[in-house]
Amino acid sequence: MHKTNSSVQIDNQLTKWLEGELRSDHAGETGAVWIYRGILATCTDPGVRDFAQQHLETEKQHLKLIEAFLHRDQRSWLLPLWRVAGFLTGALPSIFSSNAVLATVSTAETFVVSHYMAQIGRLQSHNSHNNICRVLQSCCDDEAKHESEASNLLNGRPSFFLRVWCALVSSGSNLAVKCARVI
Ligand SMILES: [Fe+2]
Numbered sequence: 001m002h003k004t005n006s007s008v009q010i011d012n013q014l015t016k017w018l019e020g021e022l023r024s025d026h027a028g029e030t031g032a033v034w035i036y037r038g039i040l041a042t043c044t045d046p047g048v049r050d051f052a053q054q055h056l057e058t059e060k061q062h063l064k065l066i067e068a069f070l071h072r073d074q075r076s077w078l079l080p081l082w083r084v085a086g087f088l089t090g091a092l093p094s095i096f097s098s099n100a101v102l103a104t105v106s107t108a109e110t111f112v113v114s115h116y117m118a119q120i121g122r123l124q125s126h127n128s129h130n131n132i133c134r135v136l137q138s139c140c141d142d143e144a145k146h147e148s149e150a151s152n153l154l155n156g157r158p159s160f161f162l163r164v165w166c167a168l169v170s171s172g173s174n175l176a177v178k179c180a181r182v183i
């Protein structure tokens, strides 16, 4: 089928947008791997460690899947920063309590689900890059499972300080995505 100039322009815009989005996904999955590594480095609760170990394996698979779509030179230049930020996001709450870990995981995974859903929605509306869309959907389904596992294990309503921490995690994730789209 012959494409008009404007549809070629839309394709180019979409490809450019998608590269930034995949860079943010790759940065996010890197951060996710390091969140669970951070939890495992400091948490002593066997139940939470088991949960973190299982999630870590899934996040490593996600990272591999996204890596396949993104050339080395297309990845974020700030990967060392995303690793450190992820590690601290997992390690710091583990020092305080299992509930703090679970609330942090629930917050981070909630953020990731909405991030992936926005990308999937745009790709579906253009009926474009269906293979990437399928991978993003399968990652998103896993993240939703991670979130519900964490919130099911949460014991009671998080304290005020924990809610402040979770708000920081959410806004930090938002800022990280904005940076990783471009750098
Ligand atoms: Fe993930």
Ligand SMILES: [Fe+2]
Residues within 6 Å of the ligand: 032, 055, 059, 109, 142, 143, 146
């Ligand atoms: Fe996850």
